[in-house]
Amino acid sequence: MMNRMRLLVVLMLFAVVPAMAQEAPATAETPESIRKRNETDQRVYQLAIRYNDMAVARTKLMELIERNPTNSRYGELLATLYFDTNQFSAAALSALDVLQINDRSIEALEIAAYSLEQIGALDRSLTQFERLYLLTDDIFALYKSAYLQFSLKKxxxxxxxxxxxxxxxxxxxxxxxxxxxxxxxxxxxxxxxxxxxxxxxxxxxxxxxxxxxxxxxxxxxxxxxxxxxxxxxxxx
Structure with missing residues (x-):
């Protein structure tokens, strides 16, 4: 009986070892490996832009955003791609995400303001135009604010x-x-x-x-x- 119990314990240990191996955490990327992956993705993004392959360009930017969550520049580029192809809902969302990271991003403010206006979210668009004017003193942003205030009966x-x-x-x-x-x-x-x-x-x-x-x-x-x-x- 004792031998059978020992054999059972051994078999159970062998069953646990592969599971533990599968659950072992992946080795964290080093700053150098992240830098190299960033450079590769940036090159692919630039080629995609050159060949007008917007789907690949957006994918590479999303990968860069996921890998570099505090770098607002990749989000600005993604929002610009959406805006330039008239995908205003996606442009607005991606620009607003950028503003969560960098609330003084002029590019993100402009895209958010115009995109929100295009999809009929006038109150939210007005907020962005007002902020844009305060940051830039751009009188066109002030005119847009006035026009939206008029449209909203303010x-x-x-x-x-x-x-x-x-x-x-x-x-x-x-x-x-x-x-x-x-x-x-x-x-x-x-x-x-x-x-x-x-x-x-x-x-x-x-x-x-x-x-x-x-x-x-x-x-x-x-x-x-x-x-x-x-x-x-x-x-x-």
Missing amino acids: FDEAMNSINMLVKNAKSAEEKLGFPISDTENQEVSMRAAALNLKALVYVEQGSKEDARKAYQEALALEPDFKLAKDGLNDLN
């Missing part, structure tokens, strides 16, 4: 942003394009565009005379501004 906030735009010296120089037909755009100064938006706010608030004055101010700056002309005619 009229007091919109008016505050518009007044900031009108007072900004750069708004007289920088241009903004508006479609006037299926094939043609019209460029006007940012200041004239802001005054046209101001008129729209007044229209929504039922202040026709204030709207008329704002349209007239826009046309004084840009006499051929079609949107302002049409808006003024609609008041008559």
